[in-house]
Amino acid sequence: MPTLKTTKAYQYMKHSNLNRGDIATFRRATITPGTPYKKFPDADRYTLPTDWSIDEPLFVPLLQNRRSKRQFNDHSITLETLGFLLWAAQGVTASAGKYLFRTAPSAGALYPVETYLAIENIEGLGRGLYHFDPELFELEQLRRESVAQDLAMAALNQQFIQQAAVTFVWTSVFRRNMSKYGDRGLRYMLMDAGHICQNLLLAAEAQHLCGCPVGAFFDDEVNGILDIDGQEETVVYMAAIGSADG
Template sequence: MHYLLKRGFVMERQVLARIALGVPTSKGGEGVWEVMERRRSQRVYSREGLSFDLLSQLLWATQGITGREGPYLFRTTPSAGALYPLETYLIVHRIERLNPGIYLLDVPEFRLELLREGDFSQEIVAAALHQSMAAAAAVVFVWTAVIKRSSWKYGERASRYIYLDAGHIGQNLYLAATALEIGCCTIGAFYDDKVNQLIGVDGREETAIYLAAVGKAM
């Protein structure tokens, strides 16, 4: 059963505003083989921002709904047991139509929820072991795991499956960014507590597990 139907599996948050995302497309574009061949980790970014539509397309590539069957929601990425324990947060620096701040992706409604408004570029750099690309990028993706969405079924093995899920999502982001001529670099080196505090999660029931910088390449 889809996790949204299980009591306690949706984390409660204070939301300042909700912004509907753009309509994604699955038509046209470069072939998957060419995209895989061109994929690279991009660590140097220009100060140019990204369009709102490009961000919408990237979010759909990582966590978009591709179909519905009763209570089940099919997504662009696989998940162990179709439990989808990962949440997507954004540290927005320079995105058209969005104020800088921290946002959460509402997957079923395909919209963003504004959690905190402000410039958090220095905070995310400090949390990411002072990797400057976290501030130079237009946006930083932060994926968290809501542990019990997987552990109720898989017990201790849930931790393995959660990281596999993160890998699927990260690769989809890489490929989508490459196809859209956008730079991307995933980040595994960060201070868990600092990232958790920044986005407002407790580090126990929900904790940050993976980051990615995204922006226009130099």
């Protein structure tokens, strides 16, 4: 019987970690890039309308205008807005028995993704590391000193993380969905994180904020900042959020 640590999913996560020690000598596999668009030259083609009469005055600009932005000013974000962002990303919207359904879908409603916040510039909250409790809609303060610089360093020195008002760090608790899905659960965990991140980015856009998703990080270093073991729970994704000029 495979245990969590002997699964291919678990070993793949370990195998695909980025490590500071290896980064200088890291060589990409010799894989030829694919063509960017797939075409069926022999198929009948139908031009799609772009002059829509669909009345979506709020939704369309969010999708149209969202861009990954990596330059933030020093404007703070209110606690109310942070609450809105957290609700949009992972807020509870319905319940059925033991299940608390969220704004973002999750395979099997198992919600393996946890949210941590590296807070730098939120009105009414001190700098530090926090964890989001979606059940009670509360934040739990885990560290009282800023972790943004360490987080930026751990994210391959991407400095915009240090300038962000808040950086969302998403982890996955493997066994929460792998006990049901086994190796396939890895796919679902990462898909779940993608849904959550996109919800957050669109909510930020709706509040005239901006952000950038971050997938490049030294896994062990981020796990160290969060004080998680990288076995039961490991970082999967991050997003820096702040205000930008213009």
